[in-house]
């Protein structure tokens with residue numbers, strides 16, 4: 097039987113690589129050792145009360161279900177704790193680990209770096225005041241030579257429909273959509289008949305603590321509100337090949353990318 101440690105070190109199989117290429121995402125189970133996972137979860141929880149910034153608030157994003165402003169009830173609910181890798185070495189060592197680097201290298205086809213300027217956060221989805229995130233591609237506000245980036249979403253606790261697990265549209269990273277199928281902020285317009293088949297193809301990514309979903313920055317994804325009684329915590333990082341550079345002067349170039357171990 098495969099132990100948690102074997103799983104955390106395991107390379108990608110060719111079948112997994114092909115599945116990622118076809119579907120635009122790939123779930124791998126048990127990619128964080130229990131001790132490291134417990135440490136990340138502890139640090140995340142200890143950063144919520146009192147809230148340790150920098151953070152993004154639900155009220156900042158105006159997504160469906162979010163409080164209207166920071167002054168409204170629930171307005172101080174954080175959505176993301178920013179700068180995860182500088183919060184504790186557990187995040188940095190996991191996110192820049194050689195084992196993760198090898199998997200990303202086989203998906204991106206060359207040496208990779210962690211982009212500090214994007215994600216690099218702990219998503220905190222709270223009961224009561226969390227928002228739903230509509231269908232979008234992460235690449236929409238990012239600026240690199242090529243759109244070939246991968247985000248890595250590590251579940252720090254269980255992620256299921258009831259607490260707002262991620263949903264993916266398989267194969268959507270290859271779609272060339274007319275601009276009219278997206279709204280002003282580049283979310284898919286759910287009311288358009290031409291978007292129905294795509295949206296109906298959604299799959300939910302349910303995960304246990306320590307599971308990871310790798311997803312292409314062009315894959316459309318979404319998530320619901322947290323209707324459970326507990327906060328959902330996930331650490332999220334983004335990677336690019338070391339020869340795929342952020343465009344100087346853009347937000348993507350705010351901080352230098354980090355080499356893997």
Ligand SMILES: O=C(O)CCC(=O)C(=O)O
Nearest residue numbers: 219228229234317318319
């Ligand atoms: O609401 C969520 O958990 C999804 C967040 C997400 O996809 C994003 O911020 O890019």
